[in-house]
Amino acid sequence: xxxxxxxxxxxxxxxxxxxxxxxxxxxxxxxxxxxxxxxxxxxxxxxxxxxxxxxxxxxxxxxxxxxxxxxxxxxxxxxxxxxxxxxxxxxxxxxxxxxxxxxxxxxxxxxxxxxxxxxxxxxxxxxxxxxxxxxxxxxxxxxxxxxxxxxxxxxxxxxxxxxxxxxxxxxxxxxxxxxxxxxxxxxxxxxxxxxxxxxxxxxxxxxxxxxxxxxxxxxxxxxxxxxxxxxxxxxxxx
Amino acid sequence: xxxxxxxxxxxxxxxxxxxxxxxxxxxxxxxxxxxxxxxxxxxxxxxxxxxxxxxxxxxxxxxxxxxxxxxxxxxxxxxxxxxxxxxxxxxxxxxxxxxxxxxxxxxxxxxxxxxxxxxxxxxxxxxxxxxxxxxxxxxxxxxxxxxxxxxxxxxxxxxxxxxxxxxxxxxxxxxxxxxxxxxxxxxxxxxxxxxxxxxxxxxxxxxxxxxxxxxxxxxxxxxxxxxxxxxxxxxxxxxxxxxxxxxxxxxxxxxxxxxxxxxxxxxxxxxxxxxxxxxxxxxxxxxx
Numbered sequence: 001x002x003x004x005x006x007x008x009x010x011x012x013x014x015x016x017x018x019x020x021x022x023x024x025x026x027x028x029x030x031x032x033x034x035x036x037x038x039x040x041x042x043x044x045x046x047x048x049x050x051x052x053x054x055x056x057x058x059x060x061x062x063x064x065x066x067x068x069x070x071x072x073x074x075x076x077x078x079x080x081x082x083x084x085x086x087x088x089x090x091x092x093x094x095x096x097x098x099x100x101x102x103x104x105x106x107x108x109x110x111x112x113x114x115x116x117x118x119x120x121x122x123x124x125x126x127x128x129x130x131x132x133x134x135x136x137x138x139x140x141x142x143x144x145x146x147x148x149x150x151x152x153x154x155x156x157x158x159x160x161x162x163x164x165x166x167x168x169x170x171x172x173x174x175x176x177x178x179x180x181x182x183x184x185x186x187x188x189x190x191x192x193x194x195x196x197x198x199x200x201x202x203x204x205x206x207x208x209x210x211x212x213x214x215x216x217x218x219x220x221x222x223x224x225x226x227x228x229x230x231x232x233x234x235x236x237x238x
Numbered sequence: 239x240x241x242x243x244x245x246x247x248x249x250x251x252x253x254x255x256x257x258x259x260x261x262x263x264x265x266x267x268x269x270x271x272x273x274x275x276x277x278x279x280x281x282x283x284x285x286x287x288x289x290x291x292x293x294x295x296x297x298x299x300x301x302x303x304x305x306x307x308x309x310x311x312x313x314x315x316x317x318x319x320x321x322x323x324x325x326x327x328x329x330x331x332x333x334x335x336x337x338x339x340x341x342x343x344x345x346x347x348x349x350x351x352x353x354x355x356x357x358x359x360x361x362x363x364x365x366x367x368x369x370x371x372x373x374x375x376x377x378x379x380x381x382x383x384x385x386x387x388x389x390x391x392x393x394x395x396x397x398x399x400x401x402x403x404x405x406x407x408x409x410x411x412x413x414x415x416x417x418x419x420x421x422x423x424x425x426x427x428x429x430x431x432x433x434x435x436x437x438x439x440x441x442x443x444x445x446x447x448x449x450x451x452x453x454x455x456x457x458x459x460x461x462x463x464x465x466x467x468x469x470x471x472x473x474x475x476x477x478x479x480x481x482x483x484x485x486x487x488x489x490x491x492x493x494x495x496x497x498x499x500x501x502x503x504x505x506x507x508x509x510x511x512x513x514x515x516x517x518x519x520x521x522x523x524x525x526x
Contacts, residue, residue, distance in 0.1 A: 069313035
């Protein structure tokens with residue numbers, strides 16, 4: 001599987017470097033919101049994952065790599081491994097940079113956005129968010145290929161977000177089941193809100209149990225997604 | 239005879255196209271040419287051998303191993319050239335080699351670099367900058383760099399200049415000097431097959447018309463030229479295809495000795511080339 005990741009590295013390394021520079025640029029900006037950095041981190045995992053796929057799609061190399069001594073299952077699993085490696089890379093970059101920049105620049109606007117990112121809960125949050133992106137995107141990609149997968153994936157998440165906002169409005173404003181202040185605060189900086197929520201769970205369950213639960217959740221997501229992707233990719237003709 | 243490749247009742251349908259009960263084998267130490275008009279199913283057969291598409295039925299065995307259940311083992315022994323070589327366009331030839339080498343335990347880096355030199359391919363040139371002919375040369379170099387036992391080539395000589403075409407054919411002939419190896423070679427350029435192939439399989443509309451040794455085919459098949467009397471009922475059975483021309487009749491027979499005996503001096507009988515056979519047997523060219 002690492003051999004396939006090496007092939008992707010050779011194909012995408014310069015663009016990966018460019019997207020990493022973009023992420024660093026965002027971290028050193030006085031953004032004042034952890035969610036922008038968190039969302040960018042998760043989005044960049046997907047963008048970086050797509051870079052070799054874009055080259056594969058443009059140069060039609062899927063037939064070539066499917067002709068090599070590999071099974072479709074090996075090819076699929078290597079793409080998940082690549083996703084995990086890119087996620088770990090993004091995580092290292094975000095937490096390394098936020099620690100470094102946060103130590104050097106003490107102004108409140110930097111501290112507001114960077115302090116939440118340096119917690120263990122933020123690490124878990126990024127991995128869960130990135131894992132969710134990878135495990136939902138790859139089955140769609142393996143079923144439909146790059147072009148249609150991107151449309152269906154983007155449309156699918158738009159529907160989920162629209163439904164979530166609609167539901168939030170319904171319960172807090174129309175039905176008044178929840179204090180609107182709670183949700184309004186959450187919407188101001190969902191990054192901090194999510195991290196805060198995870199932080200509360202970590203305090204309640206204890207760090208080992210919390211990390212174990214997060215790891216187990218990710219593991220289950222990946223297992224289901226990989227099995228589905230293998231089945232879908234084995235149906236593809238080149 | 240020990241077979242490098244055995245295809246048994248292979249079937250595949252998509253859209254209007256149907257590949258029906260295709261069976262043939264390629265013995266070790268020989269070159270099999272796969273010919274047929276456009277859309278006959280040659281590329282589909284090659285894709286089925288490489289598991290690039292799912293089959294509806296039949297079996298493919300390579301060196302006695304099933305190509306699906308023993309996929310990795312089987313593919314390690316195959317070198318392939320697709321009809322349109324697809325590699326990462328923005329990488330240099332050396333880097334393309336680096337993306338492929340790790341998958342073959344027998345990859346020979348020195349051989350790969352020597353082949354690039356022999357084929358006049360600049361190793362630091364990007365794949366995108368190569369002409370079609372150079373791309374085919376590069377794909378051939380990749381296919382020959384991991385000591386494959388079976389080469390599967392889909393139109394490898396299209397776009398090549400005559401000098402390199404001959405050089406490639408020479409390399410294929412040299413390749414099968416090791417009697418454990420074999421070549422399956424699909425092409426429209428039938429002259430190439432007349433030069434090097436030992437066996438020919440002709441595919442038309444998804445079916446095998448014949449699969450036999452080249453010498454047998456060229457000995458039995460002939461073009462018959464004569465007057466309208468060739469269309470007589472008692473003679474029609476001699477012909478696989480008949481074309482009426484302004485000044486007479488031309489027909490293709492797979493029974494050249496019998497045609498010579500029965501028609502005598504009333505007809506001119508010439509040895510058929512593979513191109514003649516393909517031309518007469520193709521749809522719309524008067525096959526009987």
